[in-house]
Every structure is written in structure tokens, then in C-alpha cells.
Amino acid sequence: MVDLEALARGARRAAEWGRLRSASHVALAVVPFTLLALAVAPNRAAVVGISLALLAVTIGLGWLNAEGARAARSGLKLGAIPMAVGLFTIAVEGWCDPDRAVTLCGVGCLLAGVFAGGASAWYAVRPQSPHRLRVWSEIGLVASLTTALGCVGLGLGSALAVVGAMAAGAAVAWVPARARA
């Protein structure tokens, strides 16, 4: 005779481990991003810290529900744009001159941040989900951490400025995106 209560407990536990395993696939994107940032950015401790936070957030969102997993994937894609711009400008010698108030790398990162923020609002509004704000914040969080991974090499202030630019871009894009949806 089967103990159905024990079987249900086992099935529930198996389902949660399955969700975690499935969510962990996001590491296939986060780890290469981290390695790229470690190869280019000078402050490696900050890169490692941010990448650990990014990994925890993306896995956590994927484990929570399918919407969270989609938000994590969208956030990674959108955050990869300013991250790539940040890492590129750091890699090119002379673009991040510390003696100048306005540098090419700073401007590039800010513009990429605004673009990613606007796109994140677009992504969040597009699906007909009742939890648009939550999805938006999840995409924004993942995109910000991914951006910070590339822009922390410019300094903490620059990374925060890029994240702020993303938030501003997202806020500005939210109104027309929602009206269109």
C-alpha cells in the first residue's frame, strides 16, 4: 500500500529541486559575463561580488516562477548592452581618462544604460501579465546588476550613475509602452 502523503512530500521536494536545477541554467550566461568582466575590469573583487549577487538573483527568480525566469533572461539580455559598452570603453586605451570630467566611456555607459532601461520597460509591458510592475522591477534589477558587472570597472560612482540612467530610461519609456500595450 502506497503512503500517498510521503509520496506527495517527495514529489513536492523533487519539484522544487527540479525548479532550482532548471533555474541554474542561467549560470551559462552569467559565468561567461563574469569571466569577460574579470579579464577587462581592474577591480576584480567588486566584479566577483556583483556576479555572485547576479547569479543569486537570477537563480532565485527562475526558481520562484516561470515569469521570473523570463524576467531574468530579459534582464540579462538588456543588461548585456551597457555591460558590453562599459567593458569595451575600459578596454580601449585613452577613452577613460581619469583626469577628464566627461569621458567617452562614461557617456557611452550612460547612453547604453538609458537604452537598456527603456527596453526593459518595453519588455515588461509587452506580455499581458497582471504583474507588470513586478516583472519590470525584476528585469530592472537583473539588468542593473549585469550593467554594474561591466561598468564597475569605471568606478563605483560611474556604475551607480549607469544604473540610475537605466532607471530613468525605464521610467520614461514606461508611459508610452503601457499606452501602446
Added chain:
Amino acid sequence: MDAERRRQIQAWMVQFADGERAAFQPLFDALWPVLLSFASRALDPLADAEDAAQAAMLKVFSRIADLDRARDGVSWALGIAGYEVMTLRKQRARRRETGAAPLDRLQQEGANVEEVAIMDQLRQATLELVGELPERDRAALAYAFTGEPAPTDETSRKRRFRALERLRAAWRRAHG
């Protein structure tokens, strides 16, 4: 299972796969009888069917996060159950093979039927060849078939040696 029930299970599967934890209990309650019934039709003792259905339930839930929403969830679950049934059948078959091994050894301690049959055939083939040998050679080899001790004198030994040579030649001609 009717189409409505199937659609309901599919809906619970999709909800649970999407992260709706509240869908677990209704899905579990609906899926268990389906998998148990399937396994019962494929496996004879109820205990075996229950084992296969339980293993299938655990696998279905461990993989539900990767569920393809476009596919029929019940068919997917039955596919997993079918695999578990096959695995259990193979395990049972292997266990039966392992279980029979001590009996085989017991038989070999006495007379193995297969070995006895082979020996009989060889003995029969040898006797046929001996029957074709000349009378002198047959007489020289008679001791081997009667169980009497072989004569030890030199003449008998030489006759036996020559008779065995001719028997070997006849065996090679007959059997290669």
C-alpha cells in the same frame, strides 16, 4: 479518461510549472490514479505497478519546470511512466537471472543436462568410428568401453597405440 479531465490535468500542470504552488495538490491527486492505472495494466503484481507509478510521479514532478506547454502533459507523464515500467521489468528480469544462478551451480555439482548430452553425442560418434575400425583395432580399444584395466604388455601397448592413431585419423576425416 475523458477529454475534460485531461484538459484539467494539463491546466494544473501548466499552472504548477509556471510557479503556482497551489496547483500541486489537485495535480498530484489527479495524476496519481492515471499513472497507477497505466502501470497496473503493464505490470502484473500490484506492488510492482505501485513502485513504477511512484518512481514516475517523482520524475514527472522533478522535470515539470521544463514542461513543454505546447505538448499534452498527460501524454508526457505517461511517457515517463512507460519508461519506468520498462526499467522495472528489466530489473525484475535481471533479478530472476541472478536468482537462478545458485540453482545452476547446484546442477553442475551433479550432472549438467547439457554436458551429459554433449558427452553422450561424443561417445556415440566415437563408438561409430570404432565400429568402422578393423577387428584387431577394435579389440585393442575394447578396454576403454568396458571399464576393464588396460593390458600392460608391450604387444598390447603397441596395438593400442596403432589403433588410437587410426581412430584419430578416422575422427579427423569425419569431423575435421
